[in-house]
Amino acid sequence: MGQSLTLEMLLDVFGQYNQAIWPMQVVGYLLGLAALYVTVRKKGFRELWSGLTLSFLWLWTGIVFYMLYLGPAYLPACVFGAFFVVQALLFLIHPFARRPHHHDDSVINSIVGVLLVAYAMVGYPLVGLLLDRIYPWAPTFGLTPCPLVVYTFGLFLLSDRKLPWWMLPIPVLWAIGGIVPLSVGVLEDIGLIVAGVVGTSLIIYRDRDVSEEGIVSGA
Numbered sequence: 001m002g003q004s005l006t007l008e009m010l011l012d013v014f015g016q017y018n019q020a021i022w023p024m025q026v027v028g029y030l031l032g033l034a035a036l037y038v039t040v041r042k043k044g045f046r047e048l049w050s051g052l053t054l055s056f057l058w059l060w061t062g063i064v065f066y067m068l069y070l071g072p073a074y075l076p077a078c079v080f081g082a083f084f085v086v087q088a089l090l091f092l093i094h095p096f097a098r099r100p101h102h103h104d105d106s107v108i109n110s111i112v113g114v115l116l117v118a119y120a121m122v123g124y125p126l127v128g129l130l131l132d133r134i135y136p137w138a139p140t141f142g143l144t145p146c147p148l149v150v151y152t153f154g155l156f157l158l159s160d161r162k163l164p165w166w167m168l169p170i171p172v173l174w175a176i177g178g179i180v181p182l183s184v185g186v187l188e189d190i191g192l193i194v195a196g197v198v199g200t201s202l203i204i205y206r207d208r209d210v211s212e213e214g215i216v217s218g219a
Helices: 008-022 026-039 045-068 076-096 107-130 145-158 167-177 180-181 187-216
Strands: none
Touching: 008 045, 008 187, 026 045, 026 107, 026 145, 045 076, 045 145, 045 167, 076 167, 107 145, 145 167, 145 187, 167 187, 180 187
């Protein structure tokens, strides 16, 4: 059992995984678009729908991709999968957490959020195409970790709610961890690192402003 992550290993796993789970890729895109719609349109039960969607995608990625497919070739992937399962459980808690509305419709947050979602859903396959990595030998939206984490940061920024602090550590850790696949040649994951750095900075700044408003107003 190999213990060194290589580009060839990842591409081989992507190929086997994507062919085995078809047509789940279509389901992933449909769920992602629906969660994006209710978040942007601020439809009723949006926190519940987004939380359930993200929970399902993170749970699937943790168990099926990491543990069942990548794990046999790269043992640390089973540990990574466990973190994804934990995050999936946190998303089940998230819709019911009491937190104040975010009153500042920041144009920057909205623009960056849309760009991150677009990169997760469209940018990854386009960059992969430029690198001569086409489906099925490429990460797919929603059901592989890196595009999913980028998408998650995008939804965080598009939400009008303050994000509980305990929702951030695992996505941030994975964004920083994008250095590993980037180092073996997955150049698409430059976007993952950017999403982590920029997204986290904007979220912390936005939610700090919300807390300060609450203190000033006596909330």
